[in-house]
Amino acid sequence: MFTPITFASILPEILILALGLLILIFEPFWKEDQRRNAGWLTAGGLLVTMIVSLLFGRPGEPTATLGGMIRFDWLGFFLKMLFMFAGAATALLLMDHEKAGKRGEAYLLLLASLLGMNLMAVSSDLVMLYLAIETASIPLYILSGFLLNDERSTEAGFKYLLFGTVASTVMLYGFSLVYGFSGTTDLVEIAAMFTSSNLSPLLGFGVLVLILVGLGFKVSAVPFHFWAPDVYQGAPTPVAGYLSTASKAAGFAVVLRLFFIAFPDFSEVWMPILALLAAISMTVGNLLALPQTNIKRLLAFSSISHAGYALIGVVAFSELGATSVVFYLAAYIATNLLAFGIVMAFSRITGLEEITDYAGLSRRNPLLALMMLAAFLSLAGMPPFGGFVAKVFVFAAGVEANFVWLVIVGILNSIIGVYYYLNVLKYVYLYRMPGEDEEQHPVPLTRPYTIALVMLVVGVVLIGTVFAPWFGWSSDGVFVLFN
């Protein structure tokens, strides 16, 4: 059973586990002020993991390993790389978090949830899938409530836990029904058994809705989004960034695999449902972002709307659609992590999170302001940043699949988006600190922040300009969904 290819298929996970154990062993020996070094260890370790996996863990022909639990293919591989990149950036951003950065458990929990996400990207069996989702979620519940003396954080952790468990229970019920109707938990076999000829569309509709509750929660699509603003606001900022990027992307990985491989026969049923979810996610997310005064809540609603944009690609149910989703995720992960990283770097010095507090930032730290410009323009979908190309691809897939109305909804929404993203930049560049000389209040960056943020900016610009390789990897990845 344990052939070399089996090891290769879970090589990153093995290394992540080893890394976690390493932290667990070393952390108690470090003095209090050395413990932030666990962040260097985590980020460096993840980097090594990525390199080693690239060298020895590349998939060849798509294969099922570990008794059909895991698919070893390019889709999973590319997504894993993205997740590990996000994990490394998050670890760097955690390092100088005042309360969480010096505690080894934070990094350990981060790695544990990363392990779960990696498995979400490759699971090919309902049981494995559910286990992976829970492995990814439970550490995040704890991380959200990590700041024990902070009421908001405790509230965030508890809220996330309650919503999360309910959603995942409903989804589990959906899974059990699928098993009941098809007699198998293997995704490929489900596709053959769980068909519209065996099952009435109404029943299929019910089952899919149950499953969508869980997945909608993961990707924070409306109407399963209620947790997001409160959790993002309360959780430690780097954790919120991680939740809004890697965790959401992992949810999309499952959506792609589940709907494209296991339920293609019911596409007539789920395409309209998802189209509706996409439309209301974009609209509600953007409209509710307009009145926000807290930057983390603004980013939370913006991230809800971005789930909607990405769903357009899923709705298209075509090779280009799936490619555009994966591409969108890559661009979005880099962009949103950058945005949250900047919020973290700013609030670490100032302790402030209101949008109005960003007044005069371009004079307090021009570099940080410029990076914020890149992040927010990318979110708004402006070139030469990643968000523009990603949006165009998603819209192109939508037009190709004759969902022109959905694309028009998307376009109207991106106009709303431009408005509130530019509004934030107005504070950064235009307004001055009331009654203060900005030169007296610099916002210095520590080394981990500089490294993480510059890396992310470069990523955002590269995805937005030299997009051919990214598109190539995305399209190589989704090849397995259609063949």
Add this chain to the structure above:
Amino acid sequence: MNFPILSVITFLPFIAGVIILMMPAARKNETRAVALATATIDLLLSGWVYLQYLLGDMTGYQFLEQYNWLPQLGITLFFGVDGMSAPLVLLTGIVMFTGVLISWGDDDPHVMSGIQDRPREFFAFLFLLAGGVFGVFVSLDLFMLFFFYEIAVFPMYLLIAIWGWVKTREYAAMKLTLYLFIGSVVALVGALAMYWVQYQNTGVLSFNMLDMETAGFSTAFQNLWFLPVFLGFAVLGGIWPFHNWSPDGHVAAPTAVSMFHAGVLMKLGAFAALRVGVMLLPEGAKTWAPLIMGFAGVAVVYGAYIAFVQTDLKYMIGFSSVSHMGLVVLGVSTLNETGLVGAGVQMFSHGVMTALFFAVTGMIYDRAHTRMIPELGGMAKIMPFAAIGFIIGGLVSMGMPGFSGFVAEFPIFMGVWREQWLVAVISSISIVITAAYIMMNIRKVFFSPLPENLEGHVGDVTVLDKVAIVTLCLFMIAIGLFPSVMVPMVSTGVENIMRLLGGA
């Protein structure tokens, strides 16, 4: 392999922008020097392209460069210029060069002209804008055209909001950005629809506009999508009734940005509407031409009339831009050779002229601290150079023979006459109104007695300002006296459009 001159022209501003951003903020003069050097190189290169095209055989697309960018979707980096776009590339070079000169300014605390606050960021954003504009003019790939188009739109927000006129900058910047963004995304949906229909028709995935010309779009499809695509782009061209953002934007913007905005960006809209709307959807253009002509006719007269009643110098020029850009669209809407040639020359002529107007207005405002026409006077004595420049600009604006305005406007009215004589008659009223407000303002601002409160503290313009004025005037006079340096070239571009329109 030839020297990739168009890529260099397009990407040089981006590279220079990054270099400028990396310079220390305190080094203001070094920043400006780098900016000026870049702008000079770009002006020389675009002049070289123009001359090569003019002296060469003047046919088709030249200086072609094609690199695969995303082969899976048929996106290529495909650059080339024809008789229509080569003058516009030169225009961008001119405005970029003079814009940098004007922004250098005078850091004398009494004057504080030009850009004294954060020039580093200013030039970086300005160059981002310039690079985007060059990119649109030279792109022959629809995707890349959009890519550069959007790059050209968003720096405007920052440039206006940060360095603009304190009273209206936030409002104007947001209004402008939203108008332009809405226009461009509407056009984008049309472009995506064209892309997929071409794929259905030919089985080739390609954003190449030369391929799309032969994609065989059905008449129904063209009729459906022409209006969204054309109007979506023409919003940036200031087409009535979507012109509302434009005067506000002009007024709020700092001088160099007004020059860019009125001089080049509005051409961007008209040019993209022509290239994507008319050239790729010719049947749709024929169907909707009367409507477009109506819009343009209204813009020409209405813009001139509103300009006539303005008391703010910048608003006056802003509305005169609406009127003159209306002439461009009017020329396009004739869909005949004469009108299109006029439109092509008018784009260049108006670009240079309005850049000059805004430059002089900026110089006056920086020194007199007012732009209200009734409060100004006697400027001809204080700044004779600026006065002469403004008068030459005024003569161009009125369409005087011997200046580029005449070369442009005469064919436009001839072309319109051939299609619909009534429109030609009505829109020619604008010439009279234009002459009236230009001459009245020249008299008041430059030749009436100097108001007492301005006496003493208003000084002359700097040497760099003079260089900018001379550069701009030279081009307008050269084309007026020797139309053969531009008209035949634009004609070759128009022949290509006529071919697509089926030789109508």
